[in-house]
Amino acid sequence: xxxxxxxxxxxxxxxxxxxxxxxxxxxxxxxxxxxxxxxxxxxxxxxxxxxxxxxxxxxxxxxxxxxxxxxxxxxxxxxxxxxxxxxxxxxxxxxxxxxxxxxxxxxxxxxx
Amino acid sequence: xxxxxxxxxxxxxxxxxxxxxxxxxxxxxxxxxxxxxxxxxxxxxxxxxxxxxxxxxxxxxxxxxxxxxxxxxxxxxxxxxxxxxxxxxxxxxxxxxxxxxxxxxxxxxxx
Numbered sequence: 001x002x003x004x005x006x007x008x009x010x011x012x013x014x015x016x017x018x019x020x021x022x023x024x025x026x027x028x029x030x031x032x033x034x035x036x037x038x039x040x041x042x043x044x045x046x047x048x049x050x051x052x053x054x055x056x057x058x059x060x061x062x063x064x065x066x067x068x069x070x071x072x073x074x075x076x077x078x079x080x081x082x083x084x085x086x087x088x089x090x091x092x093x094x095x096x097x098x099x100x101x102x103x104x105x106x107x108x109x110x111x112x
Numbered sequence: 113x114x115x116x117x118x119x120x121x122x123x124x125x126x127x128x129x130x131x132x133x134x135x136x137x138x139x140x141x142x143x144x145x146x147x148x149x150x151x152x153x154x155x156x157x158x159x160x161x162x163x164x165x166x167x168x169x170x171x172x173x174x175x176x177x178x179x180x181x182x183x184x185x186x187x188x189x190x191x192x193x194x195x196x197x198x199x200x201x202x203x204x205x206x207x208x209x210x211x212x213x214x215x216x217x218x219x220x221x222x223x
Contacts, residue, residue: 006155032209034209034210034211042215043200043213043214043215043216044156044200044202044211044213045213046210046211046212049210093155093156095211097209097210101146101158101161101202101211102158103148103155103156103157103158104155105154105155106154106155108153
């Protein structure tokens, strides 16, 4: 199956700072990547769809100016959480269709 | 009504028994159905997917789909303690690649 590499696996940052999360496709060119968020004891919620060469599509209720997505190439998509606050603390996971809808390893973000 | 519903559990099954996990969905346009296993603190891993009505078997796992009744299930035979995890049901809708997830069922296999 497809391999998706996600970094960092965990990050702790101070409130008000920005954090960048990378998601790389190692063996497949991905024109689309999905970014999910998972709060403790809850399921995955789609945040946005990253499209190579064009603007990301955000789900209702997700602030596009706060969660910046850049799909710069067919193998790399990044999610930047800007001006992070404690309520942004969550598990962020990228996913790459259609190769089995493989997920990255996830990034645990803690904002203190 | 939630788009994808699962019993959150916890579901407790003795080792060696069959674990049965159920999922219902609301959108009749749903086309693809996925089962993921997620260990605590880890990312979901795909167990199997099913598109057509009926059963699909892969090793100890069997997915069952009934589009008329809008449910999909996962059976785990010969349950092992290592099967203890949260199982997520996910559905994709026709024309869309994104997945909608259920809330997950926490499964515990007791030795």
